[in-house]
Amino acid sequence: MTPIPCTVGLIQMRCGDDPDANMAKALDRIREAARRGANVIVTQELFRTPYFCQRQDMALFDLAEPIPGPTTAALQSLAEELGVVIVGSLFERRAEGLYHNSAAVIDADGTLLGIYRKMHIPDDDQYFEKFYFTPGDTGFCAWRTRHGVIGVLICWDQWYPEAARLTAMAGAQVIVCPTAIGWHDDDPRDVQLAMSDAWETVQRSHAIANSVYLCAINRVGREGRVEHFGQSFAAAPDGRVLHRASPSEEEIVVAELDLARIESTRRQWTFLRDRRIDAYGDLTQRFLR
Numbered sequence: 001m002t003p004i005p006c007t008v009g010l011i012q013m014r015c016g017d018d019p020d021a022n023m024a025k026a027l028d029r030i031r032e033a034a035r036r037g038a039n040v041i042v043t044q045e046l047f048r049t050p051y052f053c054q055r056q057d058m059a060l061f062d063l064a065e066p067i068p069g070p071t072t073a074a075l076q077s078l079a080e081e082l083g084v085v086i087v088g089s090l091f092e093r094r095a096e097g098l099y100h101n102s103a104a105v106i107d108a109d110g111t112l113l114g115i116y117r118k119m120h121i122p123d124d125d126q127y128f129e130k131f132y133f134t135p136g137d138t139g140f141c142a143w144r145t146r147h148g149v150i151g152v153l154i155c156w157d158q159w160y161p162e163a164a165r166l167t168a169m170a171g172a173q174v175i176v177c178p179t180a181i182g183w184h185d186d187d188p189r190d191v192q193l194a195m196s197d198a199w200e201t202v203q204r205s206h207a208i209a210n211s212v213y214l215c216a217i218n219r220v221g222r223e224g225r226v227e228h229f230g231q232s233f234a235a236a237p238d239g240r241v242l243h244r245a246s247p248s249e250e251e252i253v254v255a256e257l258d259l260a261r262i263e264s265t266r267r268q269w270t271f272l273r274d275r276r277i278d279a280y281g282d283l284t285q286r287f288l289r
Contacts (some may be wrong), residue, residue, distance in 0.1 A: 001046065001222065001243070004146075004147055004259055005039065005147065005149045006039065006040055006041050006148040006256075006257045006259055006271055007040070007042040007199065007254060007255065007256045007257065008038060008040045008041070008042065008172065008174065008213075008215050008253070008255050008257060009030070009034070009038025009040070009042070009046065009084075009146075009252055009253070009254050010042055010215055010216075010217040010232045010233075010245070010252065010254075010255075011026060011029045011030065011033065011041065011042065011043050011047070011217065011252060011273025012044060012218060012220055012230050012232040012236065012245045012246075012251045012252070012253065013025060013026065013029060013044065013047070013216060013219065013249060013250045014104040014219070014220055014221035014250055015047065015048075015049060015050045015051075015219060015223070016050070016260045017049075017050065017270065019048045019049050019063065021054075022047060022048050022049065022125055023203075026043055027049050027074065027078060028049075028084065028146075030078060030084075030177075031078070031082065031174075031254055032080040032252055033084075033090055033252050033254060034083075036252065037254060038084065038146045038252075039083070039084045039085060039146075040084065040085040040087075040106065040145070040147050040148065040150060040174065040233050040237035041084050041085065041086050041165075042086075042087040042176045042178060042215065042217050043086075043087065043088050043089050043178060043217065044102070044178050044179060044180065044218060044219040044232075045089045045092055045154055045155050045178040045179050045180040045217075045219070046087065046088055046089055046090070046101065046118055046178075046180060047178075047242035048063075048071065048091070048186065048215065049057060049063055049091070050173035050223045050224075051180040051219070051226065051228070052090045052132075053126075053127055053129050053131070053132055053226045054126045054127075054128070054223070054225065055128065055224075056128050056131045056158070056228060057183065060132070060275070061093075061099060061132070063091050063162045064091040064092060064093035064133065064175045064287075065090065065091070065093055066092070066093050067090060067092050067102060067104055067112075067159060068091075068092070068104075068284055069114055070170050071088065071090055071104075072088065072104045073086045074084070074108070075104065075106055075150070076106050076110040076112060078112065078222075079106045079107065079108060079109075079110050080108075080109055080110030080217070080242070081111075082108075082258075083108045083146075084108055084145050085105075085106065085107055085108050085145045085146060085148075085150065086104075087103055087104070087105055087150065087152060087176055087178070088103065088104050088106070088177050089101075089102070089103045089178035090102055090103070090104060090137075091132075091155060092117070093096035093114070094134075096198075098131055098134055099132055099133055099134060100117040100118065100136060100239065101117070101121070101132075101133045101136075101155075101156075102115050102116065102117045102118065102136075103115070103116045103118075103152045103153055103154060103178060105143045105145070105150060105152065105181070106144065107143075107146055108147065108174070109144050109146070110147040110227070110257050111143065112141045114138075114141065114143055115138065116135060116136070116138050116141055116152040116153075116154070117134075117135075117136030117138045118135075118136050118139050118154040118155070118156070118157060119135060119136040119138075119140070119157055119163065120131060120156040120157050120160060121133050121134075121135050122155075122156045125184070125225050125241055126184060126224065128143075128226055129156075131199075134162050134194075139166075140153075140163055140166035140167045140169075141167070141271075142167060142170040142171040144171075145179075148173045148174055148257070148259055148266075149171050149172055149173045149174070150172060150173070150174050150175075150176060151170060151171075151172030151174070151175045151176070152167075152176055152177075152178070153167060153170070153175060153176075153177045153243075154177065154178055154179075155177070155178065155179045155180060155181065157177070157275050158177040158199075158202070158203055158206075158216065159202055159211065159279075160200050160204065162283065164206035164209070164210055164212075164214075165209070165210060168211075168212050168228055168272075171214065172212060173212060173259050173262055174212065174214075174215060174257060174259075175206065175207075175210075175212055175213070175214045175215070176198070176217065177203065177214065177215065177216045177217065178213075178217050178226060178231075179216055179217055179218040179219070180218070180219050181199060181218055181229070182219075182223075182226040182227045182228035182229050182230065183193075183195055183196075183226070183227055183229065184225055184226060184227075185225050185227070192229070193219075194264070195229075196229050196231060198239075198245070199216075199231075200216075200233065200244075202226055203242070204235045204239040205210065205236045205239070207236065207237055207238075207239050208234040208237070208239040208269075209271055210268040210271070211237040211238075211262055211265040211269060211271065211272070212232075212262060212280070213234065213235065213236060213238055213257045213259075213262075214235045214236060215233070215234045215253075216232055216233055217232045217253075217266075218231060218232050218245075218252060218271070220228050220245075220247075220248060220249065220251075221250075227275040228247050229247050229248075230244040230247045230248060230249070230251070231244055231245055231246070231247050231252070232244070232251070232253050233245065233284050234255035234256075234257070236261065236267055237261050237265040238261075238269075239260050242255045242257075
């Protein structure tokens with residue numbers, strides 16, 4: 001069987017205060033990624049706006065929009081025009097008073113294949129997401145697109161091995177992770193470096209443990225008290241980083257993924273075969289004490 005060609009384009013960018021300007025920039029960067037050969041193109045988390053969860057403000061709910069809606073319509077039109085898969089991360093207004101941190105998965109013919117809703121919602125200084133977002137109810141999904149089977153995790157989800165495992169078990173060949181992560185002004189330099197290293201390491205571990213490609217897409221630049229540290233990357237099924245973006249500059253990461261490597265890697269590293277599914281029932285418990 002001829003492998004499906006898959007070349008990812010990861011759009012790492014700064015966001016200003018004007019959602020329309022951010023949208024125009026993202027559409028331009030998607031076109032550029034496609035010109036450079038990408039056929040699966042992914043935005044960073046909540047790409048239409050600055051990361052607004054640094055404060056609790058009722059007025060900011062007005063930034064949300066339905067899915068399908070105007071942003072997904074624009075992304076669908078562009079996906080069809082370019083013949084590329086697009087994963088766009090949006091602030092979703094599902095109903096009155098019900099909002100999600102979501103990602104729309106759009107196939108290369110412009111079809112909206114589905115929505116992933118962020119499952120793990122953090123609550124931390126400058127990351128007050130529980131104020132805005134209802135935990136997702138989609139479960140962990142994978143969509144068969146023209147250019148491979150794509151699964152999605154969003155930011156805080158990407159720290160959980162259970163999330164990556166279930167996404168891989170759903171058939172994902174490539175797990176994409178739209179992200180908004182950075183460090184605070186008052187974090188010591190060693191803490192900053194440890195954070196970015198941990199962020200990359202845990203995701204490369206997911207790639208290894210599941211023998212899948214994993215692509216993380218972060219934003220870059222200062223927003224409020226947070227300096228987003230970029231470093232978007234694509235990792236192979238053996239954990240090797242194929243390309244890593246700048247920690248401080250806007251960049252489009254383009255990386256060719258050989259999906260046949262998933263099969264060859266799993267034949268050598270038989271993690272899925274050797275799982276003791278009869279012994280994992282306690283994972284559904286909060287704690288064993």
